[in-house]
Amino acid sequence: MTVTTLDKAFAAAGAAAWGGLPFSELAEDMTAEAIGKAEELCPHPQTVLVAAFPYYAGEGVGNLSLYARGRDYHLVVPEKMNTICNLLREKYENSRFLPAADNSPLPERQAAWRCGMGLRGKNGLVIVPPYGSYVFLGTILTDAVLELPRRSSSPDCVGCGRCLAACPGGALGTGGVDLDRCLSELTQRKGMLSAEQEALVKAHPLVWGCDTCQRVCPYNAHPALTPLAEFREGLVEGLTGADLAGLTNRQFREKYAGRAFTWRGPAPLRRNLEWKEA
Ligand code: SF4
Ligand code: SF4
Known part of the structure; x- marks a missing residue:
């Protein structure tokens, strides 16, 4: 499957950015335990895809974190990643494609940074302009070797240090x-x-x-509003x-x-x- 086809599929799923890398490279950021868990889920893992989905829906007054106001990303993001998996399953019939968000052994942020998605924030977050760090990350783990877009690691943020200074708990x-x-x-x-x-x-x-x-x-x-209805409506x-x-x-x-x-x-x-x- 070509990178152009995947580009269109990720855009149709609502991703603001996506990337992919060999599992062996991401494994450099993983513990032996996490690698073992990934191999249990997907024997002989070859490739990891990662995508960012924006969730900023404006500044309504409330006492819940912005990420928790819309539909649960643990449900929404894997569904969206599964539309990509379904496309890939048609092409690679004998391969496994496992979508996940926040509940897999894969270090999602490191995957995004290694793919050059956005910037690496000092606050430990992935920053994807114009959505800022208000993005959810999803991954696909597969034993298929896929054609991947060109990439270089994410640059660091400007390093202003405001996040460190503002953190209430240090x-x-x-x-x-x-x-x-x-x-x-x-x-x-x-x-x-x-x-x-x-x-x-x-x-x-x-x-x-x-x-x-x-x-x-x-x-x-001034983050851009999410185009995704799941994170913008029924808050x-x-x-x-x-x-x-x-x-x-x-x-x-x-x-x-x-x-x-x-x-x-x-x-x-x-x-x-x-x-x-x-
Ligand atoms: S150092 Fe500044 S730019 Fe970087 S993540 Fe923190 S607040 Fe944002
Ligand atoms: S406690 Fe600090 S590190 Fe944790 S989310 Fe709040 S500001 Fe960020």
């Missing part, structure tokens, strides 16, 4: 993101938080996720304690089916809301 450093200090992680974490982590969550305006290191980034000053921008009152886990998941903020159940959201509304 989670960003040269070693990447410290998840024990990152509010994106802590607002979603079940169970006990340390007193310091609790104080961070209490002082944070969102009850799910954290957009701070994205909001301050100059590449996100849930915020939650209150009353929205969740009396719901069982099952009722909560039914009420907010297909939303990314449901995957840890209602407990972390209730806890965070109680702290805000106390």
